[in-house]
Amino acid sequence: MSLAEIFRNEGKAEDRSALANTTVELITKFSIPIPEDWKNKLHQQEISTLGSLIKQVDEFQTTEEINQYLK
Template identity: 60%
Template sequence: MTLAEIFRNEGKEEGKAEALANTTIRLITKFVAPLAEDIKKQIYEQEISTLEIIIDHIDELETIEDVKQYLK
């Protein structure tokens, strides 16, 4: 794998993570409650797998405290 391919793949992963973070924030805002900026920042710092878990369980989240349990 060339250096260019490595950078391209890293860019794709970063783009996917950012898109999932945006989706996670929108879903939490819509179904749970508006988020403070510090929580939004934490969401952007999460791994893709964590974001996918939050999205998969959005219907089970009732409070911001429930959301915080998923954040590392």
């Protein structure tokens, strides 16, 4: 693996982590406080999944709607 690939992968991991933290904050603000295990699951999601969650965060009515994304 080249140095550029290493930096690219590290950047993606940092981006995903920051996006996961933002998702947790938004879900808590607009919907419900979320359990710790959900926070861990959010940090494992793809960036596209986190983006979808953020776009719909103000529309969630139940925890089940959010949990569907965490499988």
